[in-house]
Amino acid sequence: MPSREFVDKVLTACGRAATDEVCEATRALYMEALSVTHSARHAECRRADEAAAAQGRCEDVARALADLEARHAQEKEQRAQEIARAEGERDRVAQRRAAALAEAQLRIRDLTGQLAEERQGRRCEQATILHAFAEMMSARTGHQLPDWIEKIQAEGPPELLSFVNGVVGDQAAVTAGLTLPFSSGAVEGQVNRIKMLKRQMFGRASLDLLRKRVLRAA
Structure with a gap:
């Protein structure tokens, strides 16, 4: 659109043929058109600014969404790592418990075997001691009774101590019973x-x- 100065020059050049009313009407039309043009340009600039602002807001929202997605992914990864560590720790605890249980079972088995061997040894020892006393009864060798009593008191089983104490309390009669043929x-x-x-x-x-x-x- 031509400027106002250009229009004035044209009207001045044509002033001889145009009247003042025509010039004034032309100027009014031009000013109206110029105002409409400025308004349109202003509206276009405002729409451009609003579009830019909206685009900026959209970009801000997009960045916020991207940051939120990144934080969510990071938190998800952290949770996955924590879960993996917890599962690993649980597996290690289970392995330690299984190893401790296996060790305890092995120790119990060993102790059971040792106790069985000790019981068997005590039974054999008791059987040997009782067999020796039975031989004194059958062979009438009462003179061996003091040695048998000393052996029981020194290393004999506790089950026979009360019996030995009773024998010691009446040792002369027991020796006579194990020696003489009378009964x-x-x-x-x-x-x-x-x-x-x-x-x-x-x-x-x-x-x-x-x-x-x-x-x-x-």
């Missing part, structure tokens, strides 16, 4: 038989019947 077994048998008869007849019969049963058996 009170028959007397003890008769006493045991009479006691059995008393238990059978207690509260059931009189003294006469008891006397007859005892004398008949004798």
